[in-house]
Amino acid sequence: MTNGPRVVLAPDKFKGSLSAPEVAAALAAGIRRADPTADVRCVPVADGGDGMVDAFVAAGWKRVEVAAPGPTGEPSTAVYAVHGATAVVELAAAVGVAKLPGGRLDPLGSNTYGLGVVVAHALDNGAEEIVLGLGGSASTDGGSGLLRALGLRLLDADDRELDGADSDVATLLGRVSSVDRAGLHPAIARTGFTLACDVDNPLLGPAGAVAVFAPQKGADPDQMTELEAALTNWAAVLGTGYAEIGGAGAAGGTGFGVLAVLGAQVRSGIEVLMELLEFPSLVADATLVVTGEGSLDHQSMRGKAPVGVAAVAKAAGVPVVAAVGRTLLSPGEIRAAGFVGCYALSDLEPDPALSIAHAAELLEQVGERIAARRW
Template sequence: MSRVPVVVLAPDKFKGSLSAPEVAEALRRGISRRAPKAQVRCVPVADGGDGMVDAFVASGWTRVEVEAPGPTGEPSTAVYAVRGDTAVVELAVAVGLVKLPGGRLDPLRADTFGLGVVIAHALDAGAREIVIGLGGSASTDGGSGLLRALGLRLLDQQGVELAGYGDVSAMLEQVVSVDRGGLHPAVSTARFTLACDVDNPLLGPAGAVAVYAPQKGATARQMTKLEAGLTNWAAVLGTGYAEIGGAGAAGGTGFGALAVLGAQVRSGIDVLLELLEFTALLDEATLVVTGEGSLDHQSMHGKAPVGVAAAAKRARVPVIAAVGRTLLSSGEIRAAGFAACYPLSDLEPDPARSISAAAELLERIGERIAVEHL
């Protein structure tokens, strides 16, 4: 009697089209149509950016909703995922670009205060392992807003406390010292992990401002101001932290968390796979299917599909990529650990139609995978 195939579906989101759970479900429908006896397990993933909380909720973690100000202070809500004493918090769903009112970029006013509100809520609820997914940031505040929400006081030369939702760059330039006495009491006993897929330092040509501020709407003049503010902020909290890879993540949020919370920077996909006990899921697996909207050279640097492929390779389980498009050669795809790659663009070369019909196309890809690999 032949063994019943076990397929683990572990895709990331198709940005601008489908969430990771939606991608997994579309693939599942296609596979089940052609291989009805196959056991299909959906484990959507993320690399630390937007979609991370959704991935954990889809895997059975508890979804918690909390009122928290958006990136420019407007009342809003955010969510995090929790299991036991571990909470997964996502910057994007609290203070990310997607939370800007009307989508209007505001590079000097946006900050991370709302993210700190979410973290404080998780700490109040008993979480002591806090995983912070960094990505999709709207701000360049060096994590100062996050830290103020957790009780850090930023003081100017006269000892006056500085507040947010003004010009972030000006505020950071005025900071002379900080008072840690009012930090949330659980900060000293909690462990903070930064899940991110970038290794930028805080300052300089590869730093938070130079690389990411233009995406947040900053002009050349505003970038000069933001760099000056972060430079002073680094001098106050410790320039050594500014040089750590990942300090520049999410507009320098990584730096603030490293310097004050004692956070550790880790690959987002590695953290996710570990917490979801992904290796154990592979024990009985026949095949793994992963993917994302675009499989390209950037994917090789910490993106979710390559992390999934590496885990599958260690478990000696073949892995296939189902993607919106790929810019990699067949040799590069094999070198990344994929036995095959199925781009939606092969079925629908028009990008707009490929995006709008992604679910249907993924079902067809699922059918092909079932016929050709199961």
């Protein structure tokens, strides 16, 4: 035991630079160097996108690796986290953009089948609650690949099965006339599904999966028109009411498919993580909480991890500071979000390329600066 300050480090990843555990480790090194008496607890977090499984594994959950095809069908592996009968499955770890061969975007050829393989593995091994972290998707398939992997049959107007082997995503979903649920994995009926995501987009329209996210996946205007028409047909088959739910457009419409067929509920990714990790109890006796992400900006205010961490810390009466790559918020906006301070790497190294390349060293310096304050 130490007599120094108790500091909880709960950062998200610095995208393109460091994972959340690496951010926490760098901050911890700086804090301990400046104050050897500090009692530092690393609790890396995520808001539903890539890094969510890492966050749970860092918290002591079991890491499970499974063979699963990547977004374009190539052999690959994915990981998920398990604790008791609860499994956390991350879309990005199975069929995310980072899993594309050579990083080559394929907006019509990518799908979520591999994610379904991972979910099936969790079901086969006794999971009764499955949290799906949605983010970083390479595809816009409305979750159809995931559902096919779980036994849903897609049928055309002549009741012939469509397996997607001879068509792209837009063509496949445009041809679906009905579905057969008889072959769905039997454990689905007794399993609770939660969608953990940080977006509230519907499936269709100007705020939908195609209009907002497809360009990031390489879709050109013609392909976007095809995909919107395909998802419109897919929604008509599974239920247009589900298409209008906030979060249905997450991960290329994967949210919609899981809502419509698996009966999932949508929740903020960071709220789910806070709950499963029992975060309030972790910060209850802390002197200080440190969170952060690569860029603290106005999008951060819409359910991103640092703001979620700040809310829990504030409720516990514990001051919270942000350690970030950069911030686009004013001091007043930072305070309004619940932070008593913000330390940006850009203040130490204004060149973005150098800041990214030397993020770990800079974060150690930030850790020293944080420890120098007497909270």
